[in-house]
Amino acid sequence: MSIESCIPVIPSADLEKSLRFWVDGLGLSMDTAMRRDGRLVGCMVHNEHLYFWLNQRAGSATKPENYEGVRLYWTPSDLVALRDRLSGLGFSVSDISARDYGQKEFFVTDDDGHSHCFGAPIKT
Numbered sequence: 001m002s003i004e005s006c007i008p009v010i011p012s013a014d015l016e017k018s019l020r021f022w023v024d025g026l027g028l029s030m031d032t033a034m035r036r037d038g039r040l041v042g043c044m045v046h047n048e049h050l051y052f053w054l055n056q057r058a059g060s061a062t063k064p065e066n067y068e069g070v071r072l073y074w075t076p077s078d079l080v081a082l083r084d085r086l087s088g089l090g091f092s093v094s095d096i097s098a099r100d101y102g103q104k105e106f107f108v109t110d111d112d113g114h115s116h117c118f119g120a121p122i123k124t
Helices: 015-025 079-088
Strands: 009-012 029-036 039-046 051-056 071-074 103-109 115-121
Touching: 009 015, 015 029, 015 039, 015 051, 015 079, 079 103, 079 115
Parallel strands: 009 051, 071 115
Antiparallel strands: 029 039, 039 051, 103 115
């Protein structure tokens, strides 16, 4: 037996708003939309390498106090271009910092409160 894939399920308070980060910001495609009473409650976002299921957050639509949610570490092909793209969409992105473990990284928190770290190796 071998596992062929794993699709993280990402909870969201407002899926339509969340798509701004996942589709507009990261350039993923959206499909397999599920709607309830005309409201988007689930969908797949993906590219040729990655798949995520966005799902309406159970319970309260607001972010719970001290909520940490999921944390994702991304390795984009062009770190600076992606940071500029997310910043241009109005997301508050950190500066790119060189880390002592050989990576340069920046951070952003999406509209659902999920922290995302984007990194690339420091070329010597």
